[in-house]
Amino acid sequence: MTAFTLYPAIDLKDGQCVRLIQGDMEQATVFNNTPADQAKRFEDMGFEYLHVVDLNGAFAGESKNRQSVQEILSTVNMPVQLGGGIRTREHVENWLDAGISRLILGTIAARDPDFVKECAAAYPGKIAVGIDARDGFVAVEGWAEVSTLQAVELAKAFADSGVAAIIVTDIGRDGLKTGVNADLTASLADAVSIPVIASGGVKAVEDITNLRASSAPISGSILGRALYDGDIDPVKALEAARC
Template sequence: MSFNLYPAIDLKDGQCVRLLRGEMDKATAFNPDPSDQAYQFKTMGFDRLHVVDLNGAFAGDSANGEAVRGILKATDVPVQLGGGIRTRAQINAWLEAGISRVILGTAALRDPDLVKSAARDLPEKIVVGVDAKDGYVAVEGWAETSDIKAVELAKIFEGCGVAGLVVTDISRDGMKTGVNVAFTSEMADAVSIPVIASGGVASVEDIKNLRKSGGKRPISGTILGRALYDGDIDPAEAIEAARA
């Protein structure tokens, strides 16, 4: 299995930002022009993007649509999008707009049948976001923690055609404290759906550790956030580590 890297573009009020542990009041703006950021990532050699509409995640509806469409115009790499997408109409609209894969997080917990039917009808287009706080699923832009374990939620979507799981350890997100390899590996072993690690990636060493996680099933990729923006991860080294 190839190991894919997904540079993250998190959108808040039309800008490219990074949060600490998903807290909206702890946002650092990195680029006022998300389409420029998307173009930069492509020129660095990355061949896909992970975009999140943060305002949308809290509002339950797309809030940074103009910025997303700008990203799509600026680059031709596949873009996966999450944040506030909770209906089939929204899923269809974004796929028609050129998004390659739609990430469903809150909808996966609140309306699993929607996710299953969309995954069956739209092969390789639906990704489930499993955001965990102390092992339990958090939703509504991570503002609410449920009583369902992350592993239990993942298993609900086994066999229905979901293209991937983006697994985030919220406590590490934006903190550059190192990715939670053990938790991600546990999730990868629990289901046959490809698992993408998210949260806390601090260095190229984290990419190497994810690749050699030692679980029964390999981890399929990781999302790169603050450490990439801060310059702690060299793009060329990261790409080389992913392909090694």
């Protein structure tokens, strides 16, 4: 069975740690005014990798919560993967120089796959692709636009490119705690040899168990609102991930 990693999520909006409903910036719940504090809490719970998204940056096309990210990096020892508004080579280089372990390229991956491949070749193990899907089709620009490109087809575009991971998010489930879309995740994991991470809708430890039990080689899951709300016990979640 493949290794399985859990990534507690910190979504940044206006310098605060928030959770959204289906990516809607108007439906933001603030969970911590100090994202670095939240990051330390996750590290103390035993998690070994942090998932951070600059929500403002995703819409603006450039980083908008740099100070908060820098404070997170200064506070925790675990690796951090970051997405949101990373669209140029300069963005990539600046964040890697700042200490980010892995960068998630989303909108630019759909708009310019060759750019992502170039970055993956230049920075081995440092570039992940974020595929956000609604009804199986890729959404871009902070989920504000849905394209005609199927998520599985976009994933296939990065075969043998050196991309470290693909993070697939079902927008329709994100923040709703309705259960992870294991079928969508499995379809991508079966289509490519790149490690695929599930995101969106995880509501209980059972979701982690089901992802682990899938015949597809799913390599991890993002944990969001259910972890913040206490529906997922971190100790049990980590146990399920290791089984």
